[in-house]
Amino acid sequence: xxxxKKSHACVRLEKDGQTLVIDPGGxxxxxxxxxxxAILVTHEHPDHFxxxxxxxxxxxxxxxxxxxxxxxxERITAAFPGRVHTVGHGDTFTAAGFDVQVHGELHxxxxxxIPRITNVGYLLDAGRVFHPGDALTVPGxxxxxxxxxxxxxxxxxxxxxxYVREVRPQRAYDVHxxxxxxxxxxxxxxxxxxxCGTDHRRLAPGAFAEV
Numbered sequence: 477x478x479x480x481k482k483s484h485a486c487v488r489l490e491k492d493g494q495t496l497v498i499d500p501g502g503x504x505x506x507x508x509x510x511x512x513x514a515i516l517v518t519h520e521h522p523d524h525f526x527x528x529x530x531x532x533x534x535x536x537x538x539x540x541x542x543x544x545x546x547x548x549x550e551r552i553t554a555a556f557p558g559r560v561h562t563v564g565h566g567d568t569f570t571a572a573g574f575d576v577q578v579h580g581e582l583h584x585x586x587x588x589x590i591p592r593i594t595n596v597g598y599l600l601d602a603g604r605v606f607h608p609g610d611a612l613t614v615p616g617x618x619x620x621x622x623x624x625x626x627x628x629x630x631x632x633x634x635x636x637x638x639y640v641r642e643v644r645p646q647r648a649y650d651v652h653x654x655x656x657x658x659x660x661x662x663x664x665x666x667x668x669x670x671x672c673g674t675d676h677r678r679l680a681p682g683a684f685a686e687v
Contacts (some may be wrong), residue, residue: 483487484503485625494572496514498515498518498598517542519548520594534556544560563580566578577603582586596673597615599617605687606622612635619645620645620687624651626652627649633664641672
């Protein structure tokens, strides 16, 4: 499986000639979802869900499909009847040749005064990759590669480290990192690498790895 990091929370996964994209939001490249056979969206926040990027991908490939939660599906299903599928915690499906399990229900707390929205994470191919979206969801299943939301308004580095320790993946790649400046990156790399107890890695946008 080839994993390509796109900007912020977006990743592209390729296997057996098919492509799956997760969270092509407004902080990711405009063409982040182009060429995708399947698109998964974790929640409605604009850094994860961008209607322009989804529409471009769906129009580019008439066979492409989207799997997402209700709040996102309601905004795009009319434009693409039969091609947008609503999912929630506990659901399983196959998308672009990937076996997908849905885990999680709520976005992490940003502030007690801000209502929490729905958020789901996606576990691919029996644990080869897990993308939690904007929550520190523990899937209750062995994870080989964790897409780690490293920096957000709703987390702090101690929580990120403890999350990796609880999930216990073989490796963790940073996502949700557009707000992390180059000055701060060495601090995060050093602390997470030293304390999380797993192989912590970072890919620049456009770089890829085999997982």
